[in-house]
Amino acid sequence: MPVEGFPWWGWVVVAGVLGLAELHLPGSYLIWIALGAAVTAAADAALGLPLEGELASFALASALSCAGGYFVYRHFAAGHRSEAPLNERSRSMLGSRGVVCEAFASGQGKVRLGDGVWLASGPELAAGSPVVVTAVHGTRLVVEPLKTAGASS
Secondary structure (H helix, E strand, O other), X not given: OOOOOOOHHHHHHHHHHHHHHHHHOOOOOHHHHHHHXXXXXXXXXXXXXXXHHHHHHHHHHHHHHHHHHHHHHHHHHHHOOOOOOOOOHHHHHOOOEEEEEEEEEOOEEEEEXXXXXXXXXXXXXXXXXXXXXXXEEOOEEEEEEOOOOOOOO
């Protein structure tokens, strides 16, 4: 004989409490478990599940929503991979444009990027030449002349 289940509105309360807990506790997976409780509430309201059915529904819905949440978070994290990590400033400098402030001699010179001056390696360039950063080796930039749209090859 099936055991009398938890009332459907009880699952709504559980979903609400878990949703509120997500706001206050770091973790970001309680919201997916709350979604499992909400699905269980809907299934219980529609089908009048026994306790075993409610628990099975909650376990399955929570597992599926957590798995779905993993892919949602992975998708959003993939969009941020192009941003330079906090402690890797050199990655953010790739593609930056600057101006030669000390002419290059023997492939070495200085380049101004924003408000800073950096040691740089590259072809022989005159002071004032626009450049683009192609690589960073330690504290030395590797630059190439910036090709403008009007320049012919």
